[in-house]
Amino acid sequence: MSIKNNLLEIKKQLPDNVTLVAVSKTKPVKDLMQAYDCGQRIFGENKIQEMAEKQLKMPKDIQWHMIGNIQRNKVKYMAAFVDLIHGVDSLKLLNEINRQAEKHNRIIDCLLQIKIAQEDTKYGMQYEDALALLDSENLKGLKNIAIVGLMGMASFTKDKIQIKNEFETLKNNFNSLKEKNSNLKIISMGMSGDYALAIDTGSTMIRVGSSIFGARNYSK
Ligand SMILES: *Cc1c(COP(=O)(O)O)cnc(C)c1O
Secondary structure, three states: OOHHHHHHHHHHOOOOOOEEEEEOOOOOHHHHHHHHHOOOOEEEEOOHHHHHHHHHHOOOOOEEEEOOOOOHHHHHHOOOOOOEEEEEOOHHHHHHHHHHHHHOOOOEEEEEEEOOOOOOOOOOEOHHHHHHHHHOHHHHOOOOEEEEEEEOOOOOOOOHHHHHHHHHHHHHHHHHHHHHOOOOOEEEOOOOOOHHHHHHOOOOEEEEOHHHHOOOOOOO
């Protein structure tokens, strides 16, 4: 299957309210351009420097999403252009994003990453911490960031029931937090292996890599 066919196949299945982020980490610009040439404009990367290099080389109407774990000292390399940061899990990180966004006179949209997986390898905040953060006075002072939703990653397992339960947890967290904070609009959940399940459970944004671009090779 070609990148083009893969992409069209996935898009056919997407309800109108679900946004597709094409996760292009480790892939060369020529692969991304194939997706671009069939209309894809949102790309997700998990390394800030890799994203910044691709951003320089590619058309300027692309929206770049940072989906990986973020080192605070690297925020400055993406602050000029990043459209959405998915993996925000602390006030400290928000402070730095705000500081860098201010330098560029921008407001950067962020998602709070909630830990929904059983494994301890997955990053993210507990629901209670997200609630406290959204309520905090500190947050009100940050004029150059906007928290617009939540992101989560399910456990790496074949157990569909467990995955569905984890997605439901995120959806319920979202509904509760949205009652207090009407800026929340996005639920980023679902990857190649589980996006259909995620959409059934209320995802509004899926992050799909290998089903579009093929398996990743980390050995290079
Ligand atoms: C790599 C990655 C994806 C995409 O994974 P695939 O299984 O290749 O679709 C989605 N979200 C995050 C946070 C990732 O790091």
